[in-house]
Amino acid sequence: MHIRNIELKNFRNYQDLSMDFDEHVNLIIGPNAQGKTNLIEGICLTSIGRSFRTHHDADMIRFGEEEAYVKVECSKEVIDTKVEVTINRRLKKSIRKDGNIIRRTSEILDNIIIVSFSPEDLRIVKDEPEKRRRFIDSELAQIKPSYYRILSDYKKTLLQRNTYLKEESVDKAILSVWDEQLIRLGSEMMRLRKEFIDKINVFSGDIHGRITGGKEELTIGYDPNVPYKEGKEEREALFREEMAKSLENDLRLRTTTRGPHKDDMQFFIGGVNVRNFGSQGQQRTCALSLKLAELDFIREETGEEAILLLDDVMSELDEERRAYLVMSLSENQMFITGTDIDEGILEMYEEPKVIRVENGHAYNIEW
Numbered sequence: 001m002h003i004r005n006i007e008l009k010n011f012r013n014y015q016d017l018s019m020d021f022d023e024h025v026n027l028i029i030g031p032n033a034q035g036k037t038n039l040i041e042g043i044c045l046t047s048i049g050r051s052f053r054t055h056h057d058a059d060m061i062r063f064g065e066e067e068a069y070v071k072v073e074c075s076k077e078v079i080d081t082k083v084e085v086t087i088n089r090r091l092k093k094s095i096r097k098d099g100n101i102i103r104r105t106s107e108i109l110d111n112i113i114i115v116s117f118s119p120e121d122l123r124i125v126k127d128e129p130e131k132r133r134r135f136i137d138s139e140l141a142q143i144k145p146s147y148y149r150i151l152s153d154y155k156k157t158l159l160q161r162n163t164y165l166k167e168e169s170v171d172k173a174i175l176s177v178w179d180e181q182l183i184r185l186g187s188e189m190m191r192l193r194k195e196f197i198d199k200i201n202v203f204s205g206d207i208h209g210r211i212t213g214g215k216e217e218l219t220i221g222y223d224p225n226v227p228y229k230e231g232k233e234e235r236e237a238l239f240r241e242e243m244a245k246s247l248e249n250d251l252r253l254r255t256t257t258r259g260p261h262k263d264d265m266q267f268f269i270g271g272v273n274v275r276n277f278g279s280q281g282q283q284r285t286c287a288l289s290l291k292l293a294e295l296d297f298i299r300e301e302t303g304e305e306a307i308l309l310l311d312d313v314m315s316e317l318d319e320e321r322r323a324y325l326v327m328s329l330s331e332n333q334m335f336i337t338g339t340d341i342d343e344g345i346l347e348m349y350e351e352p353k354v355i356r357v358e359n360g361h362a363y364n365i366e367w
Contacts, residue, residue: 001076001113001304002333003043009069010062012038013360021333022353023075027345028337030357036337039362040116040309043335046072046083047114048142049095049105057087066090074112077304081111106145106152113142113302115294116309119316124290125283126275129264136265139294140196143301147192154185158256165254172247183239186260187232190224197222197265199300203293204286211285211324216269218289225262288321292328310336314345323348
């Protein structure tokens with residue numbers, strides 16, 4: 001799949017932009033704070049229905065305006081698609097897919113499939129567990145809308161339980177109602193996460209081996225907060241036991257201390273925990289392998305080549321890893337942002353589209 005064009009009206013610092021894209025490589029260059037990431041954000045908005053930078057939709061509306069509009073047209077293997085997003089300061093947000101109004105965010109997922117890669121992602125291995133859970137959730141939610149619904153319901157139930165735990169008087173019988181919902185939803189979340197990480201482990205292991213010339217062997221494992229079992233009934237029974245054990249602690253701390261909202265994933269090279277004992281170079285290579293493994297997972301699950309957004313990440317990679325990244329993505333449409341042209345990319349791709357961004361204006365340039 002590839003994005004053919006985008007239209008922005010009063011989106012961030014863009015007043016009115018219409019831009020066609022190359023189906024392979026699009027280099028978006030210009031000084032910092034001119035609108036490069038805003039352009040990437042507009043593309044992401046039509047893929048997942050929300051921004052990757054803010055929880056407040058109104059932040060995306062151009063200063064002094066009441067409404068922002070984004071439209072993306074995308075060519076796919078079977079059926080092309082068009083997504084339009086309108087954000088109004090008073091009426092909030094509306095989404096149309098191929099002219100039809102989208103009522104739930106899950107209806108837009110698995111449509112325009114995007115993988116984003118930023119300098120922050122290079123820290124995913126050494127950062128806190130929340131970052132790795134976000135990686136798992138965002139990937140699974142985009143590919144499996146059913147996971148998005150389960151995750152959304154789990155978060156709502158968790159919020160209700162935690163809110164009730166803060167009451168002066170807590171009825172354990174009432175609490176148990178939320179417990180059973182968390183057990184049912186959380187157990188299925190764990191199954192889907194385990195399945196996902198097992199596949200990512202295989203893909204990333206192969207990629208890591210190629211990057212390092214076979215010198216290192218990467219293994220990624222699921223690290224559940226609650227003991228995991230394959231069988232549904234056994235898994236739920238173990239979850240229920242853990243909830244019972246943690247009840248007094250939950251009441252004391254006034255929060256839910258056990259469940260997949262505390263899950264993690266672990267990275268090992270030659271059996272050594274990379275987060276705790278790996279070098280910065282090893283951690284970055286693990287992160288790169290993980291992000292590239294996303295593309296293999298998407299290809300296997302959907303039959304489509306995902307669109308890759310590389311937001312100012314090239315400058316963070318050494319020449320060898322940068323070359324490997326670009327060489328391995330010949331089948332994917334890429335959007336690469338940076339302050340300057342990467343000469344290595346020009347050597348690998350004969351005719352990349354070069355877009356210069358300055359103060360909310362974007363235009364093609366010859367190179």
